[in-house]
Amino acid sequence: MLLIYVPKVTSRIRYIFNLLFHDILNVPVQFTVSKEEFAAFDGAKLVYAKQAFDNALFFQSRELLFETGIKEQNISVSEWNGTKMFYATGNNSALPFDPFAASFYLVSRYEEYLPHIRDVYDRFEAQNSIAFQNGFLQQPVINKWALQIGKLLTTHFPALQITAPEYKFISSIDIDNAYAFREKGVMRSLGGYAKSLLKFDFEEITERTKVLLRLIPDPYDTYDYQLALQEKYKFDTIYFFLLGDYGVNDKNLPYQSRRFQSLIKKMGDYAFVGIHPSFGSNTKEGQLRKEVDRLSHILHRDITKSRQHFLKLSLPETYRDLIECDITDDYTMGYASQIGFRASICTPFNFYDLDNDIETKLKIHPFAFMESTFKYYLKIPMQEVMQHVLPLIKEVRSVGGTFISLWHNDSLTNRKTWKGWTDIYEGMLIETCKQ
Numbered sequence: 182m183l184l185i186y187v188p189k190v191t192s193r194i195r196y197i198f199n200l201l202f203h204d205i206l207n208v209p210v211q212f213t214v215s216k217e218e219f220a221a222f223d224g225a226k227l228v229y230a231k232q233a234f235d236n237a238l239f240f241q242s243r244e245l246l247f248e249t250g251i252k253e254q255n256i257s258v259s260e261w262n263g264t265k266m267f268y269a270t271g272n273n274s275a276l277p278f279d280p281f282a283a284s285f286y287l288v289s290r291y292e293e294y295l296p297h298i299r300d301v302y303d304r305f306e307a308q309n310s311i312a313f314q315n316g317f318l319q320q321p322v323i324n325k326w327a328l329q330i331g332k333l334l335t336t337h338f339p340a341l342q343i344t345a346p347e348y349k350f351i352s353s354i355d356i357d358n359a360y361a362f363r364e365k366g367v368m369r370s371l372g373g374y375a376k377s378l379l380k381f382d383f384e385e386i387t388e389r390t391k392v393l394l395r396l397i398p399d400p401y402d403t404y405d406y407q408l409a410l411q412e413k414y415k416f417d418t419i420y421f422f423l424l425g426d427y428g429v430n431d432k433n434l435p436y437q438s439r440r441f442q443s444l445i446k447k448m449g450d451y452a453f454v455g456i457h458p459s460f461g462s463n464t465k466e467g468q469l470r471k472e473v474d475r476l477s478h479i480l481h482r483d484i485t486k487s488r489q490h491f492l493k494l495s496l497p498e499t500y501r502d503l504i505e506c507d508i509t510d511d512y513t514m515g516y517a518s519q520i521g522f523r524a525s526i527c528t529p530f531n532f533y534d535l536d537n538d539i540e541t542k543l544k545i546h547p548f549a550f551m552e553s554t555f556k557y558y559l560k561i562p563m564q565e566v567m568q569h570v571l572p573l574i575k576e577v578r579s580v581g582g583t584f585i586s587l588w589h590n591d592s593l594t595n596r597k598t599w600k601g602w603t604d605i606y607e608g609m610l611i612e613t614c615k616q
Contacts, residue, residue: 425459
């Protein structure tokens with residue numbers, strides 16, 4: 182157990198100290214505001230305050246964790262120990278910055294509550310983040326800071342037991358459109374034929390016809406291949422199914438389709454299944470609840486996992502809506518336009534509602550990259566993608582974090598614009614699943 186002296190125990194302090202010590206370093210903590218109690222304690226302890234005392238291990242505090250409300254922060258980022266730091270402190274502090282305030286700023290997504298420019302889909306842009314602007318978006322700096330603090334503690338208190346965190350991998354796959362041609366209904370199928378005809382794409386017309394006549398499999402039906410890889414490499418997979426109403430940004434299959442429902446049940450027998458809240462659920466009252474209930478009805482079980490379609494995330498509204506619908510774990514924390522760590526951490530963490538200044542029970546699972554980011558946003562040639570994926574895996578493995586990738590079922594078809602991408606997926610699996 183680690184005893185921490187603070188002049189005042191705030192909700193923010195409880196949250197960030199438990200995240201760094203309990204969740205990452207596996208060290209339970211207790212707080213005291215009594216200098217006498219602190220001085221009398223002969224175990225592992227540290228001071229988090231403006232001034233040091235008792236010759237104890239001292240981390241000089243900045244104001245953020247003692248504040249309430251949301252206000253502009255004066256942040257200056259500088260180099261430190263092979264990574265970055267901000268909220269600089271005095272020379273007598275154990276570290277030259279306040280890692281607890283800096284970690285809270287990043288993991289709470291404080292900057293996303295401040296005024297900012299949003300993209301065409303009304304999302305916070307990666308380019309506006311402190312991590313992107315200062316070159317540490319692809320580093321889980323919070324994990325790095327936590328491990329550095331752990332080293333300081335074991336140096337001062339050799340008897341303190343710190344369990345090294347274990348590296349984990351999760352493959353997550355969004356099912357925006359379960360089939361390319363099947364189960365679309367007469368009108369959508371006719372529309373598909375018309376579009377192909379206008380583009381003189383007779384190859385697609387032929388392919389669609391053969392699929393509809395059950396002469397060949399649907400090109401998006403690669404689920405047996407995905408399950409075979411899961412069995413071969415022994416990793417956990419989560420499938421997020423889109424069950425919203427048809428719309429401009431929600432071109433999924435009708436949730437009433439029996440074949441679609443059978444697919445969902447099949448994947449639920451071999452992997453975890455979560456809801457993929459539609460783009461339309463962000464503006465239509467009650468729509469999220471409908472979609473969660475649809476999936477629950479199909480699987481005959483409670484639905485607790487989610488990831489937003491289009492990675493549509495608005496804080497704190499999106500997470501509050503998920504909590505209202507009894508979602509306990511969300512996997513949206515990442516960017517569409519950039520790879521890396523949106524919250525600068527690769528360990529699951531509880532959502533902290535800054536508006537209300539409270540920790541919630543909604544667990545946030547950050548992902549490291551989305552495959553379409555390379556293709557459509559960064560426009561990186563397929564042959565160079567693994568050069569960007571491998572450093573991310575190395576970063577997460579080095580700190581014992583959880584590496585989560587985001588793919589879509591259509592990118593695993595090995596056809597047309599996604600030709601060759603199954604090699605990248607399997608290459609990632611070989612690297613991330615090795616012992």
